[in-house]
Amino acid sequence: RMEASCLELALEGERLCKAGDFKAGAAFFEAAVQVGTEDLKTLSAIYSQLGNAYFYLKEYSKALEYHKHDLTLARTIGDRVGEAKASGNLGNTLKILGQFDEAVVCCQRHLDISQEQGDKVGEARALYNIGNVYHAKGKHLSWNMAQDPGYLPQEVKETLQKASEYYERNLSLVKELGDRAAQGRAYGNLGNTQYLLGNFSEAIAFHKERLAIAKEFGDKAAERRAYSNLGNAHIFLGRFDISAEYYKKTLQLSRQLKDQAVEAQACYSLGNTYTLLQDYERAIEYHLKHLVIAQELGDRVGEGRACWSLGNAYVSLGSHEQALHFARKHLEISQEIGDRNGELTAQVNMAQLKSALGLGPGDEDVGAAHHYSGYEAQGARPKRLQRNSMDSLDLLKFPSEKVSKDVWPQRLNITRKGTAAQGHPRQYKGRKKKPNTSARNSLVFLTQTFNQIPNKSHAPSKSKAKSIPQECSYEECFFDLLSKFQSNRMDDQRCPLEECPSEAAEAAATPVPALEERISQSSLMASPQTEEFFDLIASSQSRRLDDQRANVGNLPGLRITHNNLGHLRVEGDAQEPGDEFFNMLMKCQSSRIDDQRCAPPDSIPRGPTMPDEDFFSLIQRVQAKRMDEQRVDLASA
Secondary structure, three states, X not given: OHHHHHHHHHHHHHHHHHOOOHHHHHHHHHHHHHHOEOOHHHHHHHHHHHHHHHHHOOOHHHHHHHHHHHHHHHHHOOOHHHHHHHHHXXXXXXXXXXXXXXXXXXXXXXXXXXXXXXXXXXXXXHHHHHHHHHHHHHHHHHHHOOOOOOOOOHHHHHHHHHHHHHHHHXXXXXXXXXXXXXXXXXXXXXXXXXXXXXXHHHHXXXXXXXXXXHHHHOOHHHHHHHHHHHHHHHHHOOOHHHHHHHHHHHHHHHHHOOOHHHHHHHHHHHHHHHHHOOOHHHHHHHHHHHHHHHHHOOOHHHHHHHHHHHHHHHHHHOOHHHHHHHHHHHHHHHXXXXXXXXXXXXXXXXXHHHHHHOOOHHHOOOOHHHHHHHHHHOOOOOOOOOOOOHHHOOOOOOOOOOOOOOHHHHHHOOOOOOHHHHOOXXXXXXXXXXXXXXXXXXXXXXXXXXXXXXXXXXXXXXXXXXXXXXXXXXXXXXXXXXHXXXXXXXXXXXXXXXXXXXXXXXXXXXXXXXXXXXXHHHHHOOOHHHHHHHHHHHHHHHHHHHHOOOOHHHOOOEOOOHHHHHHHHHHHOOOOOOHHHHHHHXXXXXXXXXXXXXXXXXXXXXXXXXXXXXXXXXXXXXXXXXXXXXXXXXXXX
């Protein structure tokens, strides 16, 4: 009955996940794990399904945990197909977490096992996953690397080329298998990689193939993505009117799908496209629509970009007063979200607009309410947020410059009867260091002060501590102070050896040989203590390795019985890892140092109503090429 209960819970969880209710499905799978089972195949399937459910719920740490359990169990029972699937799931989860090198290792393992088993479907899926990892890595690098408009760093270029190669291998294989849906995914990703590589004509060809297959299957979401990608590619070819038509179709489909964020992105793209076409009134119309949706969704980043775009459009129409109002809003939002580049741009725009309107620096808020009402009349609803002012903060009060000469020694003379002995360090407000003009005087002063502090690691001595005379030289003061501090640190790092009473008595009765005798003895042979010391290290390190081994008995939901115990032992002790395992381990370990590095912050904040690539960067890259074409080569002398 217990076994049936576990299986019933797992089947119900699978049914709910297929219906799209991943949260309820994960709850049933967790209940199945709590009940437990001795059937290793069933438990492996539960791990896999539970990991996938948490993946769709975006709880990636839990997804990673259960996919690791699935991989451990599949290797233990010798299930090669299960090991391949678990490796692929691990690779996808690691990709989302940004651990691209480890993800490639797992996906490559999936590919190798699929080719070994002759599994064409698994091989195609593995090729697609590897391409996906390189694709995500290339986008991540391009976002974090500082680059000039139109320039692609070599590392990013090589990574995206690898992604394209794996996508092409996947496309060839799924064509052989006759899988049209998989072909559509391959075409779409090939179009995206070629777009990032700057091959816009090839990207358009791939996206048109993707669009045809999406229409064939009635996949509106994929059709919407294809239209958007076609519009982006045509922008770089200077075909702004064609881009506008594709963006309009994107807008229509986003409204059919009732996706407000995507609808706002389409409005934003249309507004900037009409700006390029110098149709500023229509540009303002779409930017206002974007602004309204951004406010409804609480997207301050998108709201700031909309205000920026509206300000530029009103400047082009000659409406400097309205442009100044939106420049003010852009400055306010940029300061709120910490967008330093947007803040500087807004300040420059405001200065130029005030100059054009004949306003001075003190006339910043004149007419703001008047323009604000017009702002609301056009459909936008600005948010009035209460912001903390720096004027309300109390300034720190510093003590007087006059501090008595005896303040420092008295405050640093902490005894065991004071608060330090009770585990509560004494805090002093406004401590002012006594100014010293000479480095020598500073060292003497610190040395004398240190002599007044009792050593907490030893019992207080009745004899008065010997102080250093002020006539000592600079070097003597320095080295004496250094030795006092470092001696305690050395003592703290020494390891006390526990000896038996008989050994201690024997050591006390044995005379200590002279230095010459010890040197001669150590040169002839190693002492027994040295050999014992190395044996101790070896045993300690071996225990550390054992602690890092995977223990099958710790897998959640596994009930070990006589039926599966012998099978687990045989599979667990099958063979030692080979060179392939150590090569994989080296690749994973090499990236651990990179994981500990601090990633630079995003240069441009992103919001849900903004496209993945900000349209301003697209325009900037297009305009950069036009600037280069207008340069004149100087004739040589």
